[in-house]
Amino acid sequence: MESNHFLSVVIPAKDEQENISRLIAEIYYVLSNYDHFEVVIVDDGSSGCTLRTAASTAHDLGCPIQVVRHATSVGQSMALQTGIRQARGDLIITMDGDGQNDPSDIPLLLDRASAHQGQDFCIAGYRRNRKDTAWKRFQSRVANRVRAALLHDGVPDTGCGLKLFPKTTFLKLPWFNHGHRFIPALVRGIGGEIDVVEVNHRNRLQGNSKYNAWNRGWAGLLDLAGVMWLLHRTRVAQIAELPETEPG
DSSP states (O other): OOOSSOEEEEEEESSOTTTHHHHHHHHHHHHTTSSSEEEEEEEESOSSSHHHHHHHHHHHHTOOEEEEEESSOOOHHHHHHHHHHHOOOSEEEEOOTTSOBOGGGHHHHHHHHTTOOSSSEEEEEEOSSOOSOHHHHHHHHHHHHHHHHHHOOOOSOTTOSOEEEEHHHHHTSOOOTTGGGGHHHHHHHTTOEEEEEEOOBOOOOSSOOSOOHHHHTHHHHHHHHHHHHHHHHOOOOOOOOOOOOOOO
8 A cells, every 4th residue: 555645543542451452453454554654542541551552562563653641531632632743644544442443444534535636624434334322323313413404514423533634634623622523514614625434333342432421412512502603703715826926
């Protein structure tokens, strides 16, 4: 797999020591023939050995890795921001640390990204067949419908952690806690292109979800109102073409 891009796979993780080793190994095998890549693990204040397990696994495989640890947990969005700022790659792929995103879908996102000519874009994963509880699927279905109706971001599943975008695009975005749920809308707000790729979704093998009805419900409504305000106030400047002038 050849590319002129440097790819950074950024994974926020909290107490995922039971899942992180398998996930890193899968990413490594998928990208082992890729010219330039790295895995960036951000341990968001875990109480266990997530970071040590990640570093040990990567060392045994010979997988290029960066590891960062927050002293205390500040949430998935802030962990993503830390990892993306730390990343060396010009293309960013984000994944959840629980192993439910499938690394074998990464080439699909890369193929779709190669078709984009614009400077700013986001390729968003769509988990059509989700492997979650009925209650969790119901919450997500309601949230996605409300969000799509109000933001018109063109993404059926903004909660999917598997996304690809240029690092420069991310650094242009306004950022806040829970911002990871609105990346496509924020990218579209700065004039970027949005594309959707159907991806696999797997059962969580170990551990428990860090989300509950509160942070998917009322907090989500507050975030949505804030994003609507941001998009309403955002303006994208278009640089006019100036006539050439002779020096002197």
